[in-house]
Amino acid sequence: xxxxLPSLDTSDxxxxxxxxxxxxxxxxxxPESLVEYIRQVRSHSLDRSISSLRLEHSSIPEDVLAKHxxxxxxxxxxxxxxSLARYxxxxxxxxxxxxxxxxxxxxxxxxxxxxxxxxxxxxPYGKKIIAIESKPLNIDGARTMDxxxxxxxxxxxxxxxxxYRSRGKEVCRLPEREAISNHPQNPGTPPGNDSLTRxxxxxxxxxxxxxxxxxxxxxxxxxxxxxxxxxxxxxxxxDPNLMVISLHSCGNLLHHGLRSLKLNPSVxxxxxxxxxxxxxxxxxxxxxSEQPTLRSENPRLQQTSSACDPHGFPMSERFLNYxxxxxxxxxxxxTARMMxxxxxxxxxxxxxxxxxxxxxxxxxFQKILVDKEVVAGPGHSEDIMGKRNPRSSSLEDRPxxxxxxxxxxxxxxxxxYVRAAIAKLKNDPAHSEKITKCMGGLEDEExxxxxxxxAHKKKELSIVWSLMAFSAGVVESAIVVDRWQWxxxxxxxxxxxxxxxxxxxxxxxxxxxxGVR
Numbered sequence: 084x085x086x087x088l089p090s091l092d093t094s095d096x097x098x099x100x101x102x103x104x105x106x107x108x109x110x111x112x113x114p115e116s117l118v119e120y121i122r123q124v125r126s127h128s129l130d131r132s133i134s135s136l137r138l139e140h141s142s143i144p145e146d147v148l149a150k151h152x153x154x155x156x157x158x159x160x161x162x163x164x165x166s167l168a169r170y171x172x173x174x175x176x177x178x179x180x181x182x183x184x185x186x187x188x189x190x191x192x193x194x195x196x197x198x199x200x201x202x203x204x205x206x207p208y209g210k211k212i213i214a215i216e217s218k219p220l221n222i223d224g225a226r227t228m229d230x231x232x233x234x235x236x237x238x239x240x241x242x243x244x245x246x247y248r249s250r251g252k253e254v255c256r257l258p259e260r261e262a263i264s265n266h267p268q269n270p271g272t273p274p275g276n277d278s279l280t281r282x283x284x285x286x287x288x289x290x291x292x293x294x295x296x297x298x299x300x301x302x303x304x305x306x307x308x309x310x311x312x313x314x315x316x317x318x319x320x321x322d323p324n325l326m327v328i329s330l331h332s333c334g335n336l337l338h339h340g341l342r343s344l345k346l347n348p349s350v351x352x353x354x355x356x357x358x359x360x361x362x363x364x365x366x367x368x369x370x371x372s373e374q375p376t377l378r379s380e381n382p383r384l385q386q387t388s389s390a391c392d393p394h395g396f397p398m399s400e401r402f403l404n405y406x407x408x409x410x411x412x413x414x415x416x417x418t419a420r421m422m423x424x425x426x427x428x429x430x431x432x433x434x435x436x437x438x439x440x441x442x443x444x445x446x447x448f449q450k451i452l453v454d455k456e457v458v459a460g461p462g463h464s465e466d467i468m469g470k471r472n473p474r475s476s477s478l479e480d481r482p483x484x485x486x487x488x489x490x491x492x493x494x495x496x497x498x499x500y501v502r503a504a505i506a507k508l509k510n511d512p513a514h515s516e517k518i519t520k521c522m523g524g525l526e527d528e529e530x531x532x533x534x535x536x537x538a539h540k541k542k543e544l545s546i547v548w549s550l551m552a553f554s555a556g557v558v559e560s561a562i563v564v565d566r567w568q569w570x571x572x573x574x575x576x577x578x579x580x581x582x583x584x585x586x587x588x589x590x591x592x593x594x595x596x597x598g599v600r
Contacts, residue, residue: 121553128556129563129594131587137173138166138584143207145169152205154231156198162589163356167330168202170584170595171354172210175326178352178599184324186351188213188314192302192329192340197225197295199330201232204294211294213310213325217301225297235293304394305342311349327353331592334362335394341566344598345575352599356584358592360562361421364395366403367412396420399568402561413565415558422555423562426591437494439545444500445486446544447537451501451530455521457514458484484514497534498527563594570598 148156148165156164175186191200194214203210216222229235298310307325314323327340327350337357344353368391397403402413415423430438452458486504493503505525508518563581570579578599585593 124554124557127560129560129581129583131583131591131593133583133586133593135170135582135584137170137177141169141173143169143172147207148202149205152202152232154228155196159589160198163330163585164198164202166584167199167328167354167356167595168208171203171326171328172208174352174354174597175210178326182351184351186326187211187321187323188325190215190307190310190325190327190343190350192327192343192355193217193332193336194225194297195221196228197221197297199328200295201225201229201234204234205232209294213296213298213314215298215300215302215310217299219299222297222299229293229295234295302336302339305339305344305346307343307347307350311347323349325350327355329355331356331358333359335364335392337566337596338394338398341398341569341596341598344570344600345573348600350600352597354595354597356592356595357563357566358424360415360423360559361417363420363562364390364392365414365416366392366395366397367414370409370414396562397565399565399572401568401572402565413561415562419555419558420562422551423558424592425552425555426587427549427552429588429591435545439541439548440494442548443541443544444494444497446540447497447533448486448501448504449484450537451522451525451533452484455525457517457521484508498530501525501530563596566596570596573598575600 145165147169148161153161153164171189175189179185188211189200189203190213191197192215194200194216197212197214197216200212200214202208204212214222214225216225226235230237298313300309307327311323311325325347327343329337329340332340332355337355340353340355343350396415397413404411405413407413449458453460486507489500489503489507493500505518505522508514567579567581570576576598579597581594581596583593584595587593
């Protein structure tokens with residue numbers, strides 16, 4: 084699936100005829116249907132090579148991040164932050180030339196440790212940043228790194244030495260945050276934003292106010308009225324011109340960022356890079372037409388597919404009402420969205436072996452659970468082959484097994500994996516009694532028999548997972564196009580586009596969605 088398609092052309096040669104390459108080795112040509120499938124997937128996948136002219140024409144050099152600004156960043160994060168910072172700076176400069184305003188503040192949705200905001204607030208950019216983050220721990224960590232980056236003055240603590248030594252380090256300190264939630268809620272403030280808190284502006288090393296202000300808030304939609312109101316205090320000298328930015332917004336957070344362009348006149352533009360498509364919610368109900376399945380009913384699948392969240396996927400009316408043989412609307416279940424975060428083009432041989440081994444062990448362990456009647460087999464009244472499963476109806480009401488992750492040493496052998504999985508499930512009150520009863524007599528010889536008997540299935544599983552991961556490139560492309568299409572449908576949006584700004588080999592989630600009011 085990485086080869087050039089011309090070298091796989093089977094139009095003149097039948098796929099079941101052996102051919103010799105230039106070295107004389109024999110190989111089978113792939114089926115023509117597979118080659119056509121690869122063509123179709125590639126034709127529906129977005130180009131991921133870096134194509135942004137704004138990065139090429141940026142006046143800021145690529146390696147501009149100083150060491151004290153890049154504190155805490157790994158090479159991947161440095162590449163992402165430096166590229167997006169240069170892109171946002173170039174975009175804002177372009178907007179100031181084409182429009183009668185200049186971007187005054189950059190609002191970072193889900194700022195985390197504020198790597199992007201810290202870079203933009205530092206030289207040579209010097210931008211004013213409003214970092215919105217839901218977790219106080221992340222804000223505290225970001226403030227600590229601001230000190231290391233020399234953006235704020237290190238806090239000086241004055242103590243009574245005698246009292247400090249006698250009581251240890253348990254000395255009361257004044258709170259550093261000013262809670263807005265203690266004040267009456269403003270009319271029009273959306274539910275859920277009453278937890279918003281803002282930090283007092285700090286001072287830089289030179290005594291002036293820093294360019295970064297932190298806001299603690301759980302973002303539930305794109306309404307930024309509380310944030311904008313805080314910018315206008317104590318005196319509204321001028322209306323702010325905002326650009327909403329985000330580096331790898333998880334799930335619906337990017338949807339909220341896009342909607343901020345529609346809901347807030349002060350937001351002039353958005354530039355957002357998404358990730359974690361598995362955390363997206365689903366806007367449409369389950370399809371009415373029944374599809375064949377190889378798996379038993381899963382509560383997580385049922386819960387996610389019936390969420391009907393208005394903030395979920397799809398955003399655009401075009402995707403929402405698109406007609407196809409299975410009914411109106413485009414849907415991606417949790418499995419498709421989880422596969423969309425894979426990057427099979429970046430898999431090394433070591434990565435592939437580790438990835439396929441983990442999934443083979445989990446699948447084979449599931450086979451043992453089914454044989455020992457801990458869980459139901461695939462299907463309910465009938466499986467995909469039309470054969471009745473005698474145990475499924477009696478076991479379908481039992482709690483589903485969610486094993487989760489195990490330590491690396493548990494994957495040294497299948498026996499080690501099974502023993503670790505059983506030990507973990509025994510500690511789960513929901514499964515402890517059943518696991519002890521059904522799996523207590525499982526010997527190592529029987530585990531080895533399962534591994535030997537089904538060893539050939541690992542190759543089949545690897546092929547299926549490879550095809551799923553390869554095909555999921557279309558899923559990611561569709562999700563991104565849906566977001567772009569939503570921007571196109573809004574009267575408030577003057578122009579919008581999508582382009583790649585990161586090296587795919589370093590950061591596969593490299594598509595930025597841009598909208599301009």
